[in-house]
Amino acid sequence: MPARFELHGIAFSGPTYKVGLMLTLAGEPFDYVHVNMMQGEHKQSAYLARQRYGQVPMLLDRNNGRQLCQSAAILEYLADTTGKFGGASLDERLQAREWLYWDFDRLAPAIFRSRSIRLGFRKGGQEILDMCAAEAASALKVLDQHLAGRNWVVYENATIADIDIFGVLVFAGDAAVDLAPYAHVTAWMERFEALPGFAAPPNLLPMESRAAA
Ligand SMILES: N[C@@H](CCC(=O)N[C@@H](CS)C(=O)NCC(=O)O)C(=O)O
Structure with a gap:
C-alpha cells in the first residue's frame, strides 16, 4: 500500500x-517525487x-486527494491532520503561526536569497548579498533574544514554528551566515536535532524519486 503522503520537491x-x-518528525512515511526543474517540469500544465x-x-494527501502548496500552509495542515507540533492550546497555535509569518517576512528571504545566489541558482551582486547579511543579522538577533531562557520557540514543546525556522537556519552556512554569535539559537538547534525522527537535508531529500521505506 502506498504511503498516505506524497511529497513533490x-x-x-x-x-x-x-x-x-x-x-x-511526525512519524509519517512519505513517497518522494523529484520534480525536474532543470527541464522546467514545474512550469508545465x-x-x-x-x-x-x-x-x-x-504535498498530496492520498486519504482525501488534497494537493497542497506553500510550505507554511502545509505545515499547518499536517499539524491539524496528524495532531502533532500544532501547539496544545489556541494561544500556542496563534504564537506558532505568528512565528511562521515572522520567518517568511524577516528570516527566510535573507537566508534563502543569499544561499541561492551563492549556489548559482539566482543572479545577484554584492549589494544584494550585503543586504541579505544585514537582514539575517537583524532577524537572528530577535530570535536569539527570544530563545534566551526557553527551550522552544513557543512555550514548552516543539511546534511547527521550530520546524519552519530550523528548516531555514540549517542552510545558514550556504548563505555565509555564521550562527556562532547567536548562542541561544545554536543551543536550540542542537536540541532540535535531538528530536526523535530528526533527519538532516541530505538524508531526507534524495536527488531522485523514492518510495517510502
Ligand atoms: N513560499 C513558498 C516558496 C517555495 C519556493 O520558493 N520554491 C522554490 C524552490 S526552493 C521554487 O519552486 N522555485 C521555482 C520558481 O519559483 O519558479 C513555500 O514556502 O512553499
Missing part, C-alpha cells in the same frame, strides 16, 4: 525540506494543475 529546496522534516504557483513543494 527538489533536494536543494529549503521549503521542501521543511515539509519532509515535519513528516519524518500538468504540474501547474496541481501546484498553481509552479513551485516546490507540493
